[in-house]
Amino acid sequence: MDLNYSDEQLLLRESADRFLKERYDFEKRAKILASDTGFASDIWAEIADLGWLALPFAEENGGLGGGAVEISLIMEAVGRALMVEPYLTCVILAGGLVERLGSEAQKAEILGGLIAGTSRPALAHTERQTGFDLGSVSAIATKNGEGYVLSGEKSLVPGGPFADVFLVSAKLDGLISLFAVPANADGLFRADVKLVDGSRASDLVLDNVSVQASALLTTGTDTLAEIEAAYDRANAALASEAVGAMDALLDATVAYTKERVQFGKPLAAFQALQHRMGEMAVKCQEARGSALLAMLSVDAPRAMRIRGVSGARAKIGKVSRSVAQEAIQLHGAMGFSQEMPVGAWFRRLYAIENTFGTTADHLKRYGEIIRDPAILSGSLLREPV
Incomplete structure (x- = not known):
């Protein structure tokens, strides 16, 4: 390859x-x-x-x-x-x-x-109880004449404050379905919130929201399986975003230690700090390799997709935290100042680690899929024969 x-x-x-x-x-x-x-x-x-x-x-x-x-x-x-x-x-x-x-x-x-x-558009799928169980949906859709009526709540919808249409998941006859709901629909209430990294999300309440029959997204496929695959594509993209933030933190740290003088010489001249930045560089490369596998896995069979994507999220969650903490320590108090982006990268990596599943969630999912010896020992991208 x-x-x-x-x-x-x-x-x-x-x-x-x-x-x-x-x-x-x-x-x-x-x-x-x-x-x-x-x-x-x-x-x-x-x-x-x-x-x-x-x-x-x-x-x-x-x-x-x-x-x-x-x-x-x-x-x-x-x-x-x-x-x-x-x-x-x-x-x-x-x-x-x-x-x-x-x-x-x-x-x-x-x-x-x-x-x-x-x-x-924004996907409104997760609810308070959903956690990492994407099938845990309590919102309900009922047939009403030529259309449908939706009721339920959705929590922390990413991109919600900027959306003009929501893809709302709800159970229709016991099966999860998706509906395209205009953001200005009667009975749809939105409360916007700021997240730890400064980005914004929305909590939604759907109180008997009426939509036309054409609002139902249908292809005859397993909707929940498609939602899971969509989240895996998003998780692979998040892995790449984390790599970009980690590289930026490393570059900023190296540049700062070359400029900051202590005991008559730049911080970068001290061997102990060189070793710490070397460890940061190694972890950035580990993250890049994991993100590459996640990206190459998004169109692989489900087991291989989970192995690649959740394995990458678990790995990157661990090493990104280490790189971010090292960057803050090597910058000292300057790392937390509003004038420098180091703290913002730190908070973004923390947010990524807790978006679409935590590091622990992905580690558990990865562990469950590799229990099968054929998957554990087989090709990374091809389903075992």
Whole structure:
């Protein structure tokens, strides 16, 4: 397997890094977080023009036909720049589900608007009791004439404050189904909250929300299995985002220790600190390898997908915490100052570690799947014969 990037992929990585470096510096991000919306519409429009919003979707749906490799390059750049706009939740999570479960009309309306930058869908699936059990859903959908009525609550919907349409999961005749619900629907109440890294999410209450029959996303597939696969794609993308943040922390730490003088010489001249930064570099490479496997696993059979994705999330959760803590310690009190992005990378990595499953959740899931000796000893990407 050739693991080298193609010329087109290298160009994508270079252009993504350059765009965010020029248009999304730390000061710009701070202003966005301090704003009422917590969202930069101009940045969103620009990444739409760059084709980022169309990247993972098939050409017949108006997309560019990019794959997991291209998404990982974008997400690494997002991690380095600490971009708070809901690229992951709108494009990879919600958009991916619409492409796989939606009707042609739904794809044209929701995906078309998303690719153009005018629509931002969000997946509203998890509830207070859901945790890491994606099948634990208590929201109910009932047939009502030509449409449906939805009731229930959804917790911490990522990208919720910016969404114009929610993909709401609810049990219909005992089976989980997805419904496209406009954000301004009667009976839909939204409370926005700020998370530890400054990003925003929403708690939803659906009080007898009426939707038309066309709101149901149907393809005859197992909806819960598709939701699980969508979360795995999102987790693989999060792994790449974490790699970008870890690389940025390492670069910032090395640069700071070269400038900071103590006892008449730069901190970087002290061998003990060199060893600590060397350990950080090793852990960054470990994370990169794990993220690569996760990315290559998203389209593999389910067992191999779980092994690659949850294995990566468990590994990266551990090493990213170590790298972030080392960066803070080597910066000293400066690491916590508002003027430096080190603390922001630290908080983002903490948020990633607790998004779409904790490190412990993924470690348990990984452990359960490798109990099968054939899976444990077999190929990383091909199902055992």
